[in-house]
Amino acid sequence: MAALRALVGVKRVIDYAVKVRVRPGGGVVTDGVKHSMNPFCEIALEEAVRLRERGLLQEIVVVSCGPQQCQETIRTALAMGADRGLHVEIPAPQYESLGPFQVAKILAALAKKEGVSLVLLGKQAIDDDCNQTGQMTAALLDWPQGTFASALTLEGEQLTVEREVDGGLESIRLRLPAVVTADLRLNEPRYATLPNIMKAKKKKIEVLKASDLGVDLSSRLAVQCVEEPPQRQAGVKVETVDDLVGKLK
């Protein structure tokens, strides 16, 4: 069988357990806040690692776009079983306006450059909740896409993806190369243990710039404002049934 390589995108996001606070003047507070890998990216990566463990993939390349700290996320990905890391370094001011379209352009350029036949991504990130990157990457590459995958089987060049759609599951068959985005129920990601993180320090992370890939990062979107959700009003105790009826009316 031909040796297949997979590109897995991992995003560094604010940890799911942290309460996100809005920064006065736009955006959210990210300084001194615990970050981790996007849970959906973890699932996508786990699927790639499982495919490789079954001998269906030869190499897993993980890529993350963003500031220097993204290398920690890449390190975690390497500890989970990826072979090689790519860090597309984007300085903080530019990173603020980086959207799915720009990331999709980077991923598409990397997929061509690395000669991969499978791009595995999380269906969405828990910070911006865009759910667009996978679809845009597939469109830019003109590859078939299997989004919201809850099961995946690879047989030679044939890829069968079970998709979670409204009201049930849809099975589609794709021909490689393809883009797949992972849904929550695809698998149970493993934990990056301390010994594995230590071993991962020996694996290579290549640092690139967006300009090296010929990608234009200018964004045409403007964020109007970022607001906290409205606070829940405190409840009141009613004394009598009549009070309650009065309030309900």
Added chain:
Amino acid sequence: MANPLRGEVLNLYKNLLYLGREYPKGADYFRSRLKAAFLKNKDVKDPEKIKQLISRGEFVIKELEALYYLRKYRAMKQRYYEDDNKNK
């Protein structure tokens, strides 16, 4: 005094300490409990007994990993799959 199992015990302690950083009740809470648990058995000399204790520690590691996974899975499910929760 160097026990051949010393390295294994130390590794176990390090791994648990690392896992404890994410403990829901806080790293400090976990660390004090962990230290107490190890100190309680510091006088154990029997290699069989030590091995037994190490395997117990490894079991705790497995449990913690499962706990973290479930916690994350539940949080994601609650945030992104609202309909499922209503139906069940």
